[in-house]
Amino acid sequence: MLKFEHVTKVYKGGKTAVKDLNMEFQPGEFIVFIGPSGCGKTTTMKMINRLIEPTSGSIYINGKNILEKDPVQLRREIGYVIQQIGLFPHMTIQQNISLIPKLLKWPEDKRRERAKELLKLVNMTEDYLDRYPHELSGGQQQRIGVLRALAADQPLILMDEPFGALDPITRDSLQDEFKRLQQSLGKTIVFVTHDMDEAIKLADRLVIMRDGQLVQIGTPDEILREPADSFVEEFIGKERLLQARPNIQTVEQVMNPKPITITEDKSISEAIQIMKDQRVDSLLVVDRYQVLKGFIDVEMIDQNRKKSVNVGDILNTQAFAVQKDSLVRESIRQILKRGMKYV
Numbered sequence: 001m002l003k004f005e006h007v008t009k010v011y012k013g014g015k016t017a018v019k020d021l022n023m024e025f026q027p028g029e030f031i032v033f034i035g036p037s038g039c040g041k042t043t044t045m046k047m048i049n050r051l052i053e054p055t056s057g058s059i060y061i062n063g064k065n066i067l068e069k070d071p072v073q074l075r076r077e078i079g080y081v082i083q084q085i086g087l088f089p090h091m092t093i094q095q096n097i098s099l100i101p102k103l104l105k106w107p108e109d110k111r112r113e114r115a116k117e118l119l120k121l122v123n124m125t126e127d128y129l130d131r132y133p134h135e136l137s138g139g140q141q142q143r144i145g146v147l148r149a150l151a152a153d154q155p156l157i158l159m160d161e162p163f164g165a166l167d168p169i170t171r172d173s174l175q176d177e178f179k180r181l182q183q184s185l186g187k188t189i190v191f192v193t194h195d196m197d198e199a200i201k202l203a204d205r206l207v208i209m210r211d212g213q214l215v216q217i218g219t220p221d222e223i224l225r226e227p228a229d230s231f232v233e234e235f236i237g238k239e240r241l242l243q244a245r246p247n248i249q250t251v252e253q254v255m256n257p258k259p260i261t262i263t264e265d266k267s268i269s270e271a272i273q274i275m276k277d278q279r280v281d282s283l284l285v286v287d288r289y290q291v292l293k294g295f296i297d298v299e300m301i302d303q304n305r306k307k308s309v310n311v312g313d314i315l316n317t318q319a320f321a322v323q324k325d326s327l328v329r330e331s332i333r334q335i336l337k338r339g340m341k342y343v
């Protein structure tokens with residue numbers, strides 16, 4: 001349905017907004033692009049819609065390079081909600097919804113029928129057709145914005161932060177409504193947000209971007225379970241990571257309530273010496289980046305002291321493992337906060 005091949009955009013002045021994007025989406029997928037402000041989301045949307053052209057690379061819709069399609073044909077295929085552009089205040093709701101159908105020269109009665117039909121989809125009556133935007137609540141206006149993108153019934157809909165300016169409750173209910181709507185209409189949606197909750201709720205697949213580049217692509221479940229790197233982890237947030245992986249324990253949970261001393265990369269004999277010197281019977285070993293290497297206590301040393309092994313070797317056999325660096329760092333921060341020793 002939609003395919004990117006080595007797509008790069010360098011703006012005049014030399015800013016590389018999008019760098020070598022390669023990805024492919026199936027018909028009917030709900031795709032959510034997410035990433036921090038300035039990572040190239042809007043630029044990507046504008047390239048799909050041909051508001052701007054890639055500096056290099058190609059975008060295909062249904063197997064055809066979009067540069068080979070004329071603008072009217074492209075409008076028939078793509079509906080668009082632009083970031084932060086509201087309804088036109090001097091136009092009625094009907095006129096706002098019917099902008100693209102009008103450009104595509106749909107007859108007046110067909111446009112009005114379509115607008116009525118769409119209002120029903122979002123539980124608004126046809127009484128709204130002849131009102132003006134200022135006579136509607138923020139949530140209602142946002143609904144109309146979404147309907148505007150659906151009006152010409154295109155198979156591909158691009159939505160750039162459409163729920164950006166809403167209060168959380170309205171936003172939440174619009175998200176539910178829109179997800180249901182998409183499932184019943186069977187459209188392919190490319191949706192941009194910087195809100196992870198929104199992304200997880202809506203997406204069939206998530207595209208995570210940073211500095212114009214694709215960092216990770218996958219279902220919300222895949223991404224929550226296997227974040228590609230610490231950037232994705234930070235973006236997802238510790239709470240969500242722990243929720244998604246209830247079997248993983250933090251260091252704090254495992255150690256609690258044992259007294260703990262932390263040390264950096266040491267051999268087993270050095271570790272034992274520290275434990276003697278410090279008069280502690282357990283030791284948490286981290287590397288110089290504060291990444292957990294493992295945990296040793298007196299019992300383990302008793303079993304292993306005769307052998308000359310590295311702490312890491314013993315520790316790899318431990319039953320618990322905290323696999324992701326940011327969780328470990330967070331746990332260690334917690335441990336330190338609780339006044340435990342660091343040597």
Ligand code: ADP
Nearest residue numbers: 011012015017036037038039040041042043044
């Ligand atoms: P996002 O939508 O993810 O916030 P954008 O695609 O709007 O990001 O912008 C990506 C980068 O490109 C940013 O650094 C932005 O400043 C820059 N940029 C966007 N539009 C232009 C432009 N017309 N000219 C030059 N730089 C631009």
Ligand code: MG
Nearest residue numbers: 041042043083
């Ligand atoms: Mg943007």
